[in-house]
Amino acid sequence: MGVEKFWATNLKFLRTRKKLSQDTLSEQLGMSRSKYNAHENGQTQNPPVDDLIRISDYFRISIDNLLRLDLSALSAFKLRELEAGGDGYRSGNQLRVLAVSVDKDDRENMEYVPVKAKAGYRAAFNDPEFIAALPKFSLPNLPRSGTFRMFPTTGDSMLPIPEGSDVICKFVQDWHDVKPATLCIVVLKGEQDFVFKxxxxxxxxxxxxxxxxxxxEPYRVPVAEVLEVWAFYSYQTREVPEPETDMQVMAKAIKEIQEDLRKMKKN
Known part of the structure; x- marks a missing residue:
């Protein structure tokens, strides 16, 4: 079978997903129905480049993914990620290749990304030499499964976690495993380097x-802007927590009463 392994089945899948007839879609693509039908039925060997580009632009999915990925096997989330510019070959357990360093016993180190290295981390996060040059730490009782890294935080956006804390996070290989509102370090493209949110x-x-x-205020970024995700595990700080104010104690008591009332209504 040629490189266009999933070309025909993907066209039919995407067309039916949009609930379009062949007549309607071929008209929108600017090609005859018979020509489009030949594509969808697998009668076109080595599809012309012009047709590849036209159909790729229409469905907002790369030519490579149209030819080589079985789109019908992907989740709705992953399809939307592809349409937003994501890479289909960066999914599941093959999502990202992580550069790590090991100690003399061939055990993974926990690297620390100091503030002075933040700007360079985005460009070199998958460079083994860069990662090997980062400071390394070992903490007792850290789970042996998974890869951990320590990141500094700045600003007060994550209070009550104190400003300037160092957060220890576990690498997330498959972003579909991230539950809503999970605390994470997110490494982003552009000027932000990484954020703790x-x-x-x-x-x-x-x-x-x-x-x-x-x-x-919360904000949104496209999935395509995300380079790495690290799930929060713990944090280190030199600050001693301040005692709760009377207002905080009162607010907590009111919240507990409201929760009790909600439970009573359910019962």
Missing amino acids: QVTFEKDGQVLLASLNKIY
Whole structure:
């Protein structure tokens, strides 16, 4: 079978997903129905480049994914991610290849990304030499399963986690495993380097990033802007927590009463 392994079945799948007839779709693509029908029925060997580009632009899915991925086997979330510019070959357990360093006993180190290295991390996060040059730590009782890394935080957007804390996170290989509002370090393209937020992967190919400090408004970025996700495990801080104010104690008591009332109504 040629490189166009899933070309025909993908066309039919995408067309029926949009609830379009062959007549309607061929008209929108600017080609004859018979020509489109030949594509969809697998009668076209080595589809012309012009047709590949036209159909790829229409469905907003790369030519490579149209030819080589069985789109019908993907979740609705993954399809929307592809339409938003994601890479189909970065899914599931093959999502990302993580650069790590190991100690003399061939055990993974926990690297620390200091503030001065934040700007360079985005460009070199998958460079083994860069990762090997980062400071390394070992903490007792850290789970042996998984890869952990420590990141510094700045600003007060994640209070009550103190400003300037160092957060320890576990690498997330498959982003579909991230439950809504999970605390994560998210490494982004562009100027932000990485952010520490409550993370929700939405069905429309967007990622909702929310702060614990409600003064800050949540915002969204496209999935295609995300490079790495690290789920929160614990944090280190030199600050001693301040005792709760009378207002905080009162607010907590009111919240507990409201929760009790909700439970009583359910029963």
